[in-house]
Amino acid sequence: MSRLPRPSVEDSFIEVTEAADQVQRPPAEVKYADELARLAAADSAAKPPGWALSVQAARRFVVGDDKLGVSRKFVGDPSLIDRALITLATSRGLMLVGEPGTAKSLLSELLAAAVSGDSTLTIQGGAATTEDQIRYSWNYALLVADGPSTRSLVPAPLLRGMAEGRTVRFEEITRCPLEVQDCLLSPLSDRVLSVPELTGPDAMVFARDGFNVIATANTRDRGVNDMSSALKRRFNFETVFPIADxxxxxxxxxxxxxxxxxxxxxxxxxxxxxxxxxxxxxxxxxxxxxxxxxxxxxxxxxxxxxxxxxxxxxxxxxxxxxxxxxxxxxxxxxxxxxxxxxxxxxxxxxxxxxxxxxxxxxxxxxxxxxxxxxxxxxx
The missing domain is CATH 1.20.920 (Histone Acetyltransferase; Chain A)
Known part of the structure; x- marks a missing residue:
């Protein structure tokens, strides 16, 4: 399959739309675009393949850096940030679990913005979430007219994240039915997504460097649709605790x-x-x-x-x-x-x-x- 166009790191960090200040809640890469740009300019450390920032710079984006004028955005154990970033540099996904309201989604957004420069490849889990909303769907007018093709294919966050080498966020994964959750198995283990309706090289999407998945689940909902053992093995679990002080x-x-x-x-x-x-x-x-x-x-x-x-x-x-x-x-x-x-x-x-x-x-x-x-x- 032909690769989707991938914006440059500079575009992701610096190009902020004029309407950004008019939206109620801009994404982290827009809200903190100047901080990300400063971190990128001062970043001389080695970066994992496909990352926008090094692990050290990504950490400073989350926990703050007074010298660069980078604000602290997450209140919690700094070692959690270290473990989360290292997990994202491996072939395992990152699973953030904890009580509701402990800023799991915020941390997921910040990590995605630091690693990929884009936190908007997001899947919102729920009882009505389908595989089409996770992987891909079709433009049915084009599908009827031309048959299955890359032109009629409508990529969902998972396919886009793999093709572009970006971080995909899966919010409240345990609210999804078990069979829907398991569509992540092959992308997480083999780093490939099959599109059986297509033929030839377009039938397989291979993950580019930088792709990974951050999922969240609150401890009150984990029993709703608990994850399969196979899917659990493809994630590293980190618990986000309430603020103690x-x-x-x-x-x-x-x-x-x-x-x-x-x-x-x-x-x-x-x-x-x-x-x-x-x-x-x-x-x-x-x-x-x-x-x-x-x-x-x-x-x-x-x-x-x-x-x-x-x-x-x-x-x-x-x-x-x-x-x-x-x-x-x-x-x-x-x-x-x-x-x-x-x-x-x-x-x-x-x-x-x-x-x-x-x-x-x-x-x-x-x-x-x-x-x-x-x-x-x-x-």
Missing amino acids: FGTELALVADEAAKLLRRSGVTAEPRRDVLEVLVTTFRELRTGETARGDSMDRLSSVMSTAEAVSVAHAIGLRGWFLRGEAGNAEDLVASLAGTAAKDNPEDLAKLRRYLAQQVSWRGGDQWRALHQARHLLPG
């Missing part, structure tokens, strides 16, 4: 919430005391233990850092657009209700008990306001 999580929530609020037209910075209450509440509801060591009911709902950022964003929006201020504890209660009741109606009762029993003894204006606002929970 309170200060680190608070700083991350404050930074990300401030970015979201500015993009939403809110000029007021989020209140630090409100965010401290928010992050503490999330950590205690997530672990089932208060700051003073009391045991309490854990919520079955996902109380992740990503959810905390979403709630902090909602607090700021409510405060600004409803009252022209930064948001307070009453906004926190109203936003928590939608987070706690997603998976299990009993979680709302647990949240109500938490606000009644585990908040009243705390000091501070925002904790007292949170306790007084508990009646705002529905039901």
Whole structure:
């Protein structure tokens, strides 16, 4: 099969569309194009075949480099980044597993942008995902008119990644049926994708240097459609853990919430005391233990850092657009209700008990306001 055109590394890093600042969430290679360009210009280390950056430069893109003005983008164990990058340089795929909201998808995107200069070859796993969405499909008008040909072939992310030598991201792979997941077996083991409808050299797509797969699966969904043993053997598994340190999580929530609020037209910075209450509440509801060591009911709902950022964003929006201020504890209660009741109606009762029993003894204006606002929970 004729190879698909492959943009140069410079084009991938530097060519940013004029509409990039108008989209709600540009891909990492667009958002951080200047950082990638600086890293590429200063990168003198050896690169794995087909990579846009060396392993060291790719690592600095993720964990940051003050000297080059590269921001830290992932809060976690740096050794995880090292292991992930080395895996991507081998013939095995990388599987990121962990609780929902632990930034597995973000890490997958950052790694793909650093390795390939393109994080958009993405497959979103789900019950309705088909092999056509993973490998390739057909333009049926051309198929009927001309028969099977490279002209009527519509490449999906896996075929494009193999033909172009790029990283393919497979989000939530265990949400796909088992037989759909197993279409990755041959591309991962033999580095070849068969197109039986075609003949001659076009019937086989051989992976170019740089191709690999990053898959993600959250630990709550792994039992939905567990992977076959054969497919597991073709991946190296890495677990992404929740942020252990309170200060680190608070700083991350404050930074990300401030970015979201500015993009939403809110000029007021989020209140630090409100965010401290928010992050503490999330950590205690997530672990089932208060700051003073009391045991309490854990919520079955996902109380992740990503959810905390979403709630902090909602607090700021409510405060600004409803009252022209930064948001307070009453906004926190109203936003928590939608987070706690997603998976299990009993979680709302647990949240109500938490606000009644585990908040009243705390000091501070925002904790007292949170306790007084508990009646705002529905039901």
